[in-house]
Amino acid sequence: xxxxxxxxxxxxxxxxxxxxxxxxxxxxxxxxxxxxxxxxxxxxxxxxxxxxxxxxxxxxxxxxxxxxxxxxxxxxxxxxxxxxxxxxxxxxxxxxxxxxxxxxxxxxxxxxxxxxxxxxxxxxxxxxxxxxxxxxxxxxxxxxxxxxxxxxxxxxxxxxxxxxxxxxxxxxxxxxxxxxxxxxxxxxxxxxxxxxxxxxxxxxxxxxxxxxxxxxxxxxxxxxxxxxxxxxxxxxxxxxxxxx
Numbered sequence: 001x002x003x004x005x006x007x008x009x010x011x012x013x014x015x016x017x018x019x020x021x022x023x024x025x026x027x028x029x030x031x032x033x034x035x036x037x038x039x040x041x042x043x044x045x046x047x048x049x050x051x052x053x054x055x056x057x058x059x060x061x062x063x064x065x066x067x068x069x070x071x072x073x074x075x076x077x078x079x080x081x082x083x084x085x086x087x088x089x090x091x092x093x094x095x096x097x098x099x100x101x102x103x104x105x106x107x108x109x110x111x112x113x114x115x116x117x118x119x120x121x122x123x124x125x126x127x128x129x130x131x132x133x134x135x136x137x138x139x140x141x142x143x144x145x146x147x148x149x150x151x152x153x154x155x156x157x158x159x160x161x162x163x164x165x166x167x168x169x170x171x172x173x174x175x176x177x178x179x180x181x182x183x184x185x186x187x188x189x190x191x192x193x194x195x196x197x198x199x200x201x202x203x204x205x206x207x208x209x210x211x212x213x214x215x216x217x218x219x220x221x222x223x224x225x226x227x228x229x230x231x232x233x234x235x236x237x238x239x240x241x242x243x244x
Contacts, residue, residue: 029113031098041093050127054136055096071213082235134212158205
């Protein structure tokens, strides 16, 4: 039996594929007892933009990729309309890698158990921009419970101080869409991020909460000011900041 070459902890696999293989053997929580397979991520792991949702559903579990069901198809259409290509411009992941039974919301214990996998994904991708899709992603990555309808579309800045002692994110004006070394504005009165982030460098990491596509499916109006209209505008702002 051959092992990994000296100095190669991944056994010759690309790191993102090695992460998926390791996730497949995970038994850190009870979701391992009911899953068909883990759902780790898809897209471009070298992209500067990371999109994080909640957890896989039935269709995602069946094919092993996140955001491919009804919510995913709506997300794809909205990304394309904003000029973003999900295979080129971003990497897509979820907070939870296994499907909760009945597509229920993940428990706090399940989120805690899966956090090391998400942290490893973030460390491998090293994004400059992060989209937090839905309330679960907002809470899991920034420790902010509730308020996504007020925070959506606003840039939050994670400063260059990785780990549990990092400062809370600062909230930028919703009209500020250009990159800058620091996002101006008051700090969000929220707990510190529970995620251990890689050192993002001098410019920090910019994060934007987005309404979840499952919420948008329940609100089909395209009228100005509607949730879908606002989300389309948010994604255009993301593309502009990304510069693609």
